Amino acid sequence: MTSAAIFLTLVLLAFIAFVTVRQRSLASVSGDTSKLHSLPRHYGYYAAVCALIPGLLIFFVWVITGKNIIEGLVISGLPDGLSAQYQEQASLVLNRIRLAVENPASSEKHPDILAAAQQFHALYVRGIWATFVLAVASGVGGLVFANYKTNPDFRARNSFERVLTILLILSSVIAIITTVGIVASLLFESLRFFQQVSVVDFVFGLHWSPQTALRADQVASAGAFGAVPLFTGTLLISLLAMMVAGPIGLMSAVYLTQYASARTRKIAKPVLEVLAGVPTVVYGFFAALTVAPFFRDLGEAIGVEIASESALAAGFVMGIMIIPFVSSLSDDAITAVPKSLKDGSLALGATRSETITNVILPAALPGIVGAFLLAISRAVGETMIVVMAAGMQPNLTANPFEAVTTVTVQIVALLTGDQEFDSAKTLSAFALGLALFLSTMVLNVFALRIVRKYREVYD
């Protein structure tokens, strides 16, 4: 018995319910559908829903909580010696049990662990069968219920549509659940992190070296979690990116809206769109393979030492990536400026460039600022380019020729590869994620507010 089998059985049951109840509704009026309140298929849909929903609920409860509950049971049933040990290294014991369950031929020798694994397996089998029986029973119950309710006066369509409405509302709530999930998971793990490392050390600490030693007597066993070098590194790279994307994006938006012919626009816009559609991993590869060596050689030629994983290369390529972002948002801001302002300025004899710099851009300024803020938030959250082209060394520097590391690079570095359980090192990634989430969120809300406020002026 597997989870998929339960699911398929339920779907089959729903189908049977649809067919039988539809037939029954037809039979109840001996084929004269005009005597039915709803169309026969509505009776069928209603029955299918009755058969499917309760079973699905049971199924999902099992999928989400089943293993956790069983693990809890197994842990509480462990012999005293092991549970004392468990107090200290909860996840370690649990993990050994899990491994022994998944791979019976593993090298696990500890008899208690093996017994626990067997108990886990037995409970799991019992649980999944219980779920199956419960789900199928509730499905059959739903079928019988729908069958019982089927008569020509039953408003099957209305009932079915009510279920549909609930489904629609549930779908929309998923967006909220996602946000809540993000906030909850980040907060929960961050709180655990901040139990081990103080918030002040994290936010204001100047030293980042998350390698905690396994034994207490090793050198630098404490590990330092001062995130300031990461924040400055992120800022430095975002700033460099904006120095590339800001002027190019804004100027191309100005050119495309104010000077370019319709034909030029028709060619240039798709080019920018393609630039926006290239996956970030491709930009990362480009940065690491082409741009970084180019800057290094350039530096050698003019006598500046540029690291091969410099902030400059990552920032530059990230700038290319967000050009279309800046350009299209600035484009929107510029086109939103009323034509009368522009015409008035031109009629007074100003040249087009004077009109743009003295009238259009000031009028579009809030929108452009919003665009820049959104672009910065994009740059702050960008991962692949910096992972592939920026370094791992947490340097506290403003020198773009040196290697720096960013928040996203560290999250990736901390969470890929072998992970220790519940260590400050792993948990710190979530604290960084929280910082990232909050900062991008604030930037976005702020940017959208500026843009919205600006729109109200001219509408």
Add this chain to the structure above:
Amino acid sequence: MSNTRDFEPTDWKSPEMQARTRKRYRRDRTFRAMGFSAVILAGLFLVLLIGRIFQDGAMGFMQTSIDLDVTFSEELLGDPRAMDAEAFEEQVRQANMSRLLDAALTAQFPEVTSRRDRRALIRIISGGAREQLRNMVLETPAIVGTTKTVRLLAADDIDQLRKGKIDANEPEANRKVKDQELGWYNKLVEEDRVSLNFHTRFFTSGDSRDPELAGIWGATVGSAITLVVTLLIAFPVGVLTAIYLEEFAPQNRLTDIIEININNLAAVPSIVFGLLGLAVFLGVMHLPRSAPLVGGLTLALMTLPTIIIAARASIKAVPPSIRDAARGLGASPMQVVFHHVVPLAMPGILTGTIIGMAQALGETAPLLMIGMVAFIVDIPGGFTDAATALPVQIFLWADSPERAFVEKTSAAIMVLLTFLIAMNGLAIWLRQKFERQW
């Protein structure tokens, strides 16, 4: 009422004013040129990016082979006529195919005798050659006892040499291919045994540590399974949400919160979705690590806002008269939406969905978080098998030290870009074909 002016009229014809006007026009032209060069610069970056990838990647689809005369010895493989099929198969599977290679190379280079040199010699052939020979024997057992010219994959360094990526004129110390190997290679070239062929294996095999054996099929299948999960979740949920918000939602706080939420979610960095997937799908729900199921779920949450926003715009564009007409004929609100509004809005919804899927296909960071970054040789066969995805494969190869992986990475990028262009092209075609002016 006086005709006196308190200022002199501007003398536009005066040289100063003429100069001033010229200067202003010049400034306008400079400004315009700056705008134009910004556009050109953006285009130039694109050309540079694509050009560099294609320049490197074109060779990634080709691979160097070496033709060797291999004698399939009965002594090693057994006689297929004398023994039953199963025993023969067993013996072939057990047989040390390196000995066939060794014999073939000895025949080719009789002058190489010392053990060390012969070990170096066999390394000019790819490690995959043994498997290739084994498969040949298993396919046609009759081959045993004969001598055939077999086209064997060359090792990656020889391949790079053939493609000119390793310069034979450099001093030996700086070169990955040593003088000895170079001599063998040159001899093979003289005998016309070295050839550069289209490398179908690149499209049909999974990942490998050896560049000449690595392929993208595993990653492509992984991406496909992941996208199926994403589509199955994001499409229905996204469309239903859009329908609710556009057609049924009352104007209240909950609706406002949902709308603000969707807009905010669209701007959350993708790596945060990866953290969510790690904490919830792996941490709480204990779904298997590295599985396309988890990757698909994570990417679905990420693409949801894109689909919702596109679907809402498309539903909003359906004129109210359609709804009124359907209501007038007695349709229930649900029937109005599902029988009339949604079918009419479908092209727009599909366009948005395809664009969302293209986004998901190119996404890497969240997949790193949930462990779809492992070295996986097997082709994934289901939703819970360990798998990787195309962009992650690109990331992994980009990290590999072997020189030959550079062109493989570029080639994989070309494949990924082809998929993305195809998807976006489909979206544009859909929009143009079904776009309606009401």
